[in-house]
Amino acid sequence: SEDHFGRIWMARNSQGISYYDPTQDTVINFLISEKEDFGAMSSVVDSRGGLWVGGAKGLFYFPSTKTLPTDFKPAKYFKPMMSEYFKDNMVSMLKLYNEDSLIIAGPNTVMIFDLKTFYESNMESTHYFCFDPRNSLSQFSPDQNSILIDSKKQIWIGGDEGALCI
Secondary structure: OEOOOOOOEEEEEEOEEEEEEOOOOOOEEOOOOOOOOOOOOOEEEEOOOEEEEEOOOOEEOOOOOOOOOOOOOHHHHHHEOOOOHOOOOOOOEEEEEEEEEEEEEEEEEEEEEEHHHHHHOOOOOEEEOOOOOOOOOOOEEEEEEEEEEEOOOOOEEEEEEEEEOO
């Protein structure tokens, strides 16, 4: 994902997080070496520049900033989000639905996160609509980044049991 300052963020769930800094023409790697370190399977930059990453350890958020702190490490500066759903649970897919909505999915969970409320509350409040996993999603596991928003604004998610349309 490319942030608003031209950095390109990359990740592998098993390896860690990296970014390319075009001003230095350099890739900076943060490999997993300690328990709190993490990688990612999916990432997206929202309309306000916030970077969202999802992977085996859940969902994380990093606010938009032109200059990274000199002691920058993802484990130190990325904020874990929605731990009640995602702490140590896979987030395999992230997608912006519009400038105020983020689609988040993982095994047995698909939700739409309200970015507008999140930012208006100074990143303190999280509002979301979660599809009840005990019903239609009880056996649904979305494939990594397998999502399409069609011309009617319907959300299509591919998974191990076929496709889900929301």
